[in-house]
Amino acid sequence: MTKVALLGAGGKMGVRLSTNLQGSRFDVDHVEVSETGRERLKNAVGVNCVERDIALGQADVVVMAVPDRLIGSIAHDIIDKIRPGTAIIVLDAAAPYAGKMPTRADVTYFVTHPCHPPIINDETTPTAKADFFGGVHAKQHIVCALMQGPEEHYALCEEVAREIYKPVMRAHRCTVENIAILEPALSETVGITLCLAMKDAVDEAVRRGVPQQAATDFMLGHINIGLSIAFGIFPEGRFSDGALLAIEQAKPQIFREGWLDRVFNKDAVMQSVKDICEA
Incomplete structure (x- = not known):
C-alpha cells in the first residue's frame, strides 16, 4: 500500500x-x-x-x-x-x-x-x-x-x-500561480469581501426599517438568481431593464476604476500570499 x-x-x-x-x-x-x-x-x-x-x-x-x-x-x-x-x-x-x-x-x-x-x-x-x-x-x-x-x-x-x-x-x-490567483485574489480578496459587503448592505436596509428576515430572504434569493444569470447557468434568464440601469449606475459608485488590475496583477497576488505566510 x-x-x-x-x-x-x-x-x-x-x-x-x-x-x-x-x-x-x-x-x-x-x-x-x-x-x-x-x-x-x-x-x-x-x-x-x-x-x-x-x-x-x-x-x-x-x-x-x-x-x-x-x-x-x-x-x-x-x-x-x-x-x-x-x-x-x-x-x-x-x-x-x-x-x-x-x-x-x-x-x-x-x-x-x-x-x-x-x-x-x-x-x-x-x-x-x-x-x-x-x-x-x-x-x-x-x-x-x-x-x-x-x-x-x-x-x-x-x-x-x-x-x-x-x-x-x-x-x-x-499551475501554482493559477491557484494563488484563485485564492486569495479571486475567492477572498474579491469573493468573500463582496459577501461581507452584501451582509453590510442587508444590515443597512434593516437599519432603515426593513424587517431583518425579509431583507435576508430577499438578498439570498436575488443572489441565487443573479449568479445563475451572470454565470450562464440559467441561460434563458435575463436581467431586467431596470436591473441593468441600476447596475450601470451603481458600478462607478461601488468600484474604483482599475480595481481588477489592482487585485489581480502579479505583484498584488505575490504580496497577498506573502502577507498570509507571515501573518
Missing part, C-alpha cells in the same frame, strides 16, 4: 482529512505534535499517532495539513527526514507561490485546494445541503498543481486529493 504521512492530523482540517482517508487504499501514519490534537483525533477518528520522524522516513506521500504561516518553517524542518522520490502535498498555494518551500530537486511538490460545494448544486439530502464546507456529504470540485516532480506523481497526488476532499466532482489541473 502507498504510505501517507499526514502532518497536523489532529487539527480541524487534519481530522477532516483523517476521516476521509479511513477505508482508502492508503496506509496512513497520523502525525500530531499537540496532546490536545492527539486526543481530538483519537476521539473523532479512533486512531493513534505516529512519531513524526518515523512517519516521514517511510512515507511515499506527505500531506501538510498545517496553517499557512507554518508551512514554510515546517517544510524546512522536515525536508532532510524525507526519502528521495517522496511527494509532498500542500493544501494551499500561498507558501509554495511565495517561495517558502525548501529547495530539493529529488522530491515532488504538489498543491491542491477545495473549491467547496457550489452554491448552485443538485444536492437533495438535508445533510448534503448543510455541508457548506464540503468534504463530508456535499460534492465539490478541487484544483491541483504539480509544482515540481515527475509527471506520474500527478495522478498519485490527485488520487490522494480526491480522497481527502471527497466526494469530488471535477479535479482541475492548474
Whole structure:
C-alpha cells in the first residue's frame, strides 16, 4: 500500500482529512505534535499517532495539513527526514507561490485546494445541503498543481486529493500561480469581501426599517438568481431593464476604476500570499 504521512492530523482540517482517508487504499501514519490534537483525533477518528520522524522516513506521500504561516518553517524542518522520490502535498498555494518551500530537486511538490460545494448544486439530502464546507456529504470540485516532480506523481497526488476532499466532482489541473490567483485574489480578496459587503448592505436596509428576515430572504434569493444569470447557468434568464440601469449606475459608485488590475496583477497576488505566510 502507498504510505501517507499526514502532518497536523489532529487539527480541524487534519481530522477532516483523517476521516476521509479511513477505508482508502492508503496506509496512513497520523502525525500530531499537540496532546490536545492527539486526543481530538483519537476521539473523532479512533486512531493513534505516529512519531513524526518515523512517519516521514517511510512515507511515499506527505500531506501538510498545517496553517499557512507554518508551512514554510515546517517544510524546512522536515525536508532532510524525507526519502528521495517522496511527494509532498500542500493544501494551499500561498507558501509554495511565495517561495517558502525548501529547495530539493529529488522530491515532488504538489498543491491542491477545495473549491467547496457550489452554491448552485443538485444536492437533495438535508445533510448534503448543510455541508457548506464540503468534504463530508456535499460534492465539490478541487484544483491541483504539480509544482515540481515527475509527471506520474500527478495522478498519485490527485488520487490522494480526491480522497481527502471527497466526494469530488471535477479535479482541475492548474499551475501554482493559477491557484494563488484563485485564492486569495479571486475567492477572498474579491469573493468573500463582496459577501461581507452584501451582509453590510442587508444590515443597512434593516437599519432603515426593513424587517431583518425579509431583507435576508430577499438578498439570498436575488443572489441565487443573479449568479445563475451572470454565470450562464440559467441561460434563458435575463436581467431586467431596470436591473441593468441600476447596475450601470451603481458600478462607478461601488468600484474604483482599475480595481481588477489592482487585485489581480502579479505583484498584488505575490504580496497577498506573502502577507498570509507571515501573518
